[in-house]
Amino acid sequence: MADLDPTRRLCTLFAEALELDHVTPDTDFFLAGGHSLSALALAVSVEEAFGVRVRVRDVFESATPELLAARLAGLAPGTVPSAAAPHRPPAAAPDIPAPGSTPPGTAVADATRWLWLERQRAEGDFGAYTVPCLLHGEGPVDPGRLRAALAALARRHPALRTVFVEFRGEPRAVLTDDEPLFDVVDVSARELSEARFGALVDDRIAVPFDPATGPLTRATLFLRTEARWSLLLLADHLVCDGRSLEILARQLVAAYADPSAAEAPRGPSVPRSTDPEAALRHWREVLLPSPAPLPLPVRGPRTEPAGATTAIAAQEIGPEALRHLTDLGRRHHAGPFAPLTAAVARTLAGLTGSTDICLGTPVDRRALLGAEDAVGFHIATVPLRLDVRADTSADDLVRHVAQRTMDAVDHSEVAFDALVAALDPPRSPGRPPFFDVWVALYPHIDTGPCAPDGIALRGGPTPLRVGMFELSFQFVEHAHGMRLVLQYDTRRYASDTAERIVQRLVDEVTLLLRDPAEPVPAAESAHQAFGGFRFDA
Template identity: 75%
Template sequence: MTEPDLTQRLCALFATALDLDEVTPDTDFFVAGGHSLSALELSVAVEEAVGVRVRVRDIFDAASPELLAARLAGLAPGTVEPAEPAAPRQRPAAALPGAEVAEATRWLWLERQRGDGAFGAYTVPCLLDGEGAVDVDRLAAALDGLMRRHPALRTVFVEAQGEPRALVTDDVPPLEVIDLRGHDQGDARLDALVEERLAVPFDPSTGPLTRTTLFLRADARWSLLLLADHLVCDGRSLEILATQLVAAYADPAAVGPPVDRPAHRSSDQEAALDHWRRVLLPPPAPLPLPVHGPRTQRAGGSTGIAVREIGPDVLRQLTDLGRRHHAGTFVPLAAAVARTLAGITGSTDICLGTPVDRRARLGANDAVGFHIATVPLRLQVRDEASADDLVDQVAQRTVDAVDHSGVAFDTLVAALAPPRSPGRMPFFDVWVALYPRIDTGPCAPGGIALRGGPIPQRVGMFELSFQFVEHADGMRLWLQYDTERYAADTAERMARRLVDEVARLLADPAEPGPEAALTHRAFSGFRFDA
């Protein structure tokens, strides 16, 4: 394929990834609305079309079709890693019950076994407000169809020879319906009922690992609570479920055939581990965070939440800052978190934990399940560095983390063997994640629409978790903190400082380049990990 032909082919692939009618050869992928997750999806699409290995780093460094074509033109075809099932860990799968699980799922399962039974931390909660006159029977039928389409939603996990095995059952939990229309304090009662359901953990060995509740409210309003165990669901799964539920409600045939279980693709684990050795060794020292007591128990058994709002104007500026550095909104937010932690602790070596969605690499873009990897982001934060220098560093680290996310976190820990402290995660103390607002679009005649997103929990997996949640009027910070380790006023000060650091970051960017003046589609939203 000649370079001009390759450029035109890449234009079509860029347009598909960006959901645009067309793009020009000089269109910057990130300025046009791309981020690290959509870059991962684009890299896989280019691999399949061109036949050479393409990394997120390639798109980060050559962000337009013409630049990427020039970068790829000299590469030899046939270097793509083949997709093949992973080798059994012990003996042939036929001799053990169920199916082997992915490395990331295995790590999550092992974390639960090491815990104290507070499995509520592993619940993925989502509350959606409905639009349109809902027919309970149609909604139940649409939900039943989705449960049968996605085997992850009917999976339980059993132990065999000390390892988890996945068993797909025929059990489909029914839709629970609660009528609050005659209740004097319907909204307060709704909040209480949601809290009650969040407090009930899932049992991975018996299932079912999903629960769905329809709340019928006054004035023809209604809400839908989706709860799932993290072993079978992640943040992107919630968006997939909401979108497909609306489509199935309108047309049961839209459910589609059952989704195949994604293949475990082989990857160059040693090359990935070499990357992490360079980044993480020697290991970062534990941050001297302002805890008010010793870490004697696992983090997250009881948590509080400090809340701060980030308005639409600030969110737009954060998005623009991220785009200038070929990144999504997560990158400047993570930079602000790093600065916050550096200011609180006096440390310049800051390591954050964050999730990476690996669906594109697994060929599972529309599959419900647990398809994320935990990765560390190690950053050097110094006062003399400009905001743009810090944001650029976070962007670079994020790209490399996505490209080397094929190593499960427990495998990474075992290979690098960092010192372990009681009650602390290896490599990082603080978790950072950004969650999109779910919006299925306008409500069609006779149909329904769903809007909302994740809701906070009273238990967690980490001692400090900066969770940024998009909503209709901007973004909300939930700083979830372990109440056994942090005083409420300490958490409030950290949340306030984060907001101050966001303002400081935005007050000190480099002058925007000429690309900032281009007119492009509005930012379409972060997908869990950008």
């Protein structure tokens, strides 16, 4: 590509990130289907090609090849900082030695260490640390071939064979030869209703993993009728995240059709250099002074950890509304996450009377780690601090959320526990630092048409009985739209309170999509919606 001018080189990189045959110099990355995750991948590829530091914000503010070329012209070559050595996924490790000898296995990334420590501090049920995915199959399935395909993927992805042992108070990753557990449950002789099948799935999900013994991945094939089957994939969060589920489903289908596909060598890992000090400076500016706890409508004082017992309240967002949400996000250089999060922020502002709303959300860091197709735990927890005022227009709020999300991605190299330690915010019992509410978007998993003598998988994550937060807004895309799921702590919130929160969120989504020329009805006050409930900070 050395003979190409910068704009033409960028057109090629844009097309690769968007998975398009070609783009023109004036193609807007986000209007063409880009979002924060693909913008991160583009930023990394542009940085590698041009040898200058490129942020997601650069793509956000210069969203066409010609605009980004002009922006890059103002950056000095060789400005990629060396900084601290980046973290790499766990590598192969020897067997566990005798106590007191050389440390077992390998050290883990900071984000994995934080998750392991959180798990050690947790009490009771560890089911909140399970990543569940229910996929519905198409095509005649051979259980033996499916088992062999999953075993082949475990050989390709070390995370699926990794366990975690404690050494002097710290986690160490140890690679094993274990294959994921695989079993077949034939329920074709029973006429199971969807509710009874769901209960069967929930029972499997409820069995926690032991990080020290493993295997930390399980699969259950449910044979429901002659032509109807489902696959439940379960993994411990230490070795799996939401994106891993999509990678596993896609590669499982490929390995089922051609076993050699799972043995294809993976490309070299080239992690991007990081600048933790710059990231901490950013977070100090954004998070200090710390956001005040939201006066949410809980039933009593928060005396115990959140999420020990949860339930869900849910509503559907239809395909037409989802299309409009996606279009709204693209107008502001984002995907549907930005308008959905804006609606959550408005909902919480209306409930609490606060204009300072801080949410927690996951950021996929694979592009930064050089691990695009790797299964494992490659996410960072980041706070999104938002200024939500009653007179802010929908467009301005969505733009604000999109900008804060891009900045969070750009400064996600600091693990959450390191961020908390550095900023030292005030602590309250029974709640995490900085935020009370979690928000996440889960894209629909669809491996495409079923090939002859092959299979196809479609589905996505399924809610847990336990959680890590008192309120978790989960937006789960599916083939016919999106499901809005509020997972709530039943010891802190009554079921009718949760239902009202969900309905209010649906109303806020409707308001975001309203024609700007139409009058906006006055928002219902927190006391009107929740009169009689006790607020507790």
